[in-house]
Amino acid sequence: MQIQINTDNHIDGNEALSAHVEAVVDNAVRHVKDHLTRVEVHLDDENGAKAGSDDKRCLEARLRSHQPVAVSHHAGSIHEAVDGAARKLRTSLEALVGRLDDHRRHPAEGPTDPT
DSSP states (O other), X not given: XXXXXXXXXXXXXXXXXXXXXXXXXXXXXXXXXXXXXXXXXXXXXXXTTSOOSSOEEOOEXXXXXXXXXXXXXXXXXXXXXXXXXXXXXXXXXHHHHHHHHHHHHSOOOOOOOOO
């Protein structure tokens, strides 16, 4: 699984930020890694140079053979946004993977042949 980090021109995508993002995302998705091809992290400062709280946001996970799962979390700092989005991503992926596993274990029964 690949973790791809994208930042806008208002965010300094330094090594410390990348290490934090990778650790948080890896921890959040570690139990479903086999289902993922990559996680894209989009770090945007929506207000740009203007001061403002709750203007940072985030994450999209790409599952094998399924539509991407996207979550976002607005927070006052990039670290808070990543942490919040990672929690939401974990919850969303657990629910989706749980449903997929249930479906594989208990496929819908087809019509029965009365003869």
